[in-house]
Amino acid sequence: MMTIQGCLGAFDTIYHHEFSEHLPWKASASKELGIHGVRNFFYGLIFASLGWVAWGGWLAWLFAAMLVGEVLLTLWDFVIEDQSRKLPASERITHTILAINYGVILCLLTPVLLGWAAMPTGFHLQSHGLWSWVMTLFAAGVSAWAVFDYLRSRRFRAPAKVPPLLLAHPNQRVLVTGGTGLIGSRLVQGLIDDGHEVSVLTRDKSKVAKFHGRLTAIDDLTQLRAVDVIINLAGESLSNGLWTKAKKRKLYSSRLDLTRDLVAWIAAAPEKPCHLINASAIGAYGHSDTLEFREDSPPGEPDLALDLCRQWEAVAQQATQHGVKVAVLRLGIVLSLEGGALAQMLFPFEFGGGGPMGSGRQWMSWIHIDDVVGLVGHLIDQGLEGPVNAVAPHPRQNRDFTRALGRAMHRPAIMPLPGFALKLLLGEMAETILLNGQKVLPARALATGYAFRHPDLDGALGDLLAGKM
Incomplete structure (x- = not known):
């Protein structure tokens, strides 16, 4: 039973905490990681003792108290988890099985502890053969x-700073869809801090509890009052899971259906918003290892991402028929510790397993999350329409990107990940998202006077990772 507990615990730690949820890189998980550190210390002592040592006499009750302490630490962990994040279903199931299995272990250990209590006080060496090892x-x-x-719980001793938008027009009424996601969370908090009247459209109103300040949470557009700006960021993640037929349907429906609903709301609204800023992605250009893309460039090689982005943009553009300015924010690879591509790369790199993917020649057009927020403010202030590339001025090829990340993390970046392995594991998603790329430049952002906070990759990674390694 302890072996089962160990295997389940290792799965929970590696898959959920490290790979899926990226807890060591989230400021909001600092307290949770601290609890994990203390709990795991005692778990290590329990494993070692059951393998080799009997705690004789009154020490048996000290060991029993440590077992009960594990239960209390776990309950505390559950409370902190519920306050800081929404656990995926697989993690909740794993935690339930771990709790049940631990209860069985406590029952089985009761006669063992009584036997230890009858022994002379002290630590008595014992062996259970292979099980001890x-x-x-x-x-x-x-x-x-x-x-x-x-150690990693101490990375974040100060709350993450949210850059101000400092919009030229104060007291804007803003609706944000996808406001609890990676970009939306940073953007919504920035808008609140600037004093704007913010509404968030979300299916789960409990998710807005993480924001500090006043906002309105709605779960249906019929609840929405007049707004000045709509920022539409909602959409199923492309990089989360295999692209099955059901997944592809969700990729399209999560974007197109909501955007159609927004256009219909605009059409019926007696007071129209001034501006719709609709998310898209640089996937709208297709992929190429040789072409350079600006906002007016023709597309390269087509794929699912190109079709999805172009359809999404076309639906959003229908709002222009009702006198609304429509800007399309074509997002590159957003660099953030809270999620996205960079967060996926941190785990292997931290343990020295990072390196280029596939040939390493594919272009990575990236942008720091602070500049995404800054560009949204720039679009609103300038009243921009049409496509705007949300990428930094200096894209890098994958092999150069991984070297820069290795430098920032003080780790080697020499472990290549073969393209065929990625295709085998992730299928079409690996081909489209990881192994194909595009060199995209922020021509309109620069031409309209936007000053990037983090124009070069080394500076952007240094800003995100400073003091955390």
Whole structure:
């Protein structure tokens, strides 16, 4: 049963905490990581003791108190998790199985502890053959992670700063869809801090509890009053999961259906908004290893991303028929520790397993999340219409990007990830998102006077990772 507990715990730590949720890189998870560090320290002691040591006499009750302490730490962890993040279904199921299995372990250990209590007081060496070495393996692993988690919980001692938008026109009424996502969260908090009247359209109103300040949460457009600006960021993530037929349908429907609803609301509204800023992506250009794309460039090689982006943009443009300015924000690879492509890369790089993907020649047109927020403010202030590339001025090829990330993390970046392996694991998504790229330049942003906060990659990565390695 302890072996089952160890295997489940390792899966929960590696898959959920490190790979899926990226907890070591989220400021909001600092307290949770600290609890994990303390709990894992005691788990390591429990594994090692059950493998090799009997706690005799009154020490048996000290060991029992440590077992009960694990329960209390776990309950505290549950409370902190619910306050800081929404757990995926697989993590909740894993936690439930771990709790049940731990209860079985406590029952099975009761007679063992009574036997220890009858022994002379002291630590008595014992061996269970192969099982002792299995417990040693788990003790070493969980103890190492106790140190990792405790040290990484101290990365974020100050709350992450949200850059101000400083819009030229104060007191704007703004609706944000997708306002609890990666970009939306940073943008909504910035708008609130600037004093604007912010509404967030969300299916789960509990998610807005993380924002500091006054805003209105709605789950249906019929609840929306007049607004000046609509910022439409909602859409199913392209990089989350295999592109099955059901996933592809959701990629389209999550974008097109909501955008149609927004256009219909605009058509019926007695007071029209001035501006609709609709998200898109540089996937609208297709892919190419040789072409350079600006906003007026013809597309390269077509793929699903190109078709999806072009359809989404076409639906948004229908709002112009009702006198609304429509700007399309073609997003590149957004650099943030809270999610997105960079967060996916941090785990292998932190442990020295990072390197180029496929040939490494594919272009990565990136942008710091602070500049995404800044560009949204720029679009509103300038009243821009049409496509605007949300990318930094200096795109990099994948091999150069990974070297820069390795430098920023003080880790080697020499472990290549073959393209065929990515295709085998992730299918069409790997081909479209990871192995194909495009060199995109922010021509309109620069021409209209936007000053990038983080124009070069080394500076952007340094800003995000400073003091965290």
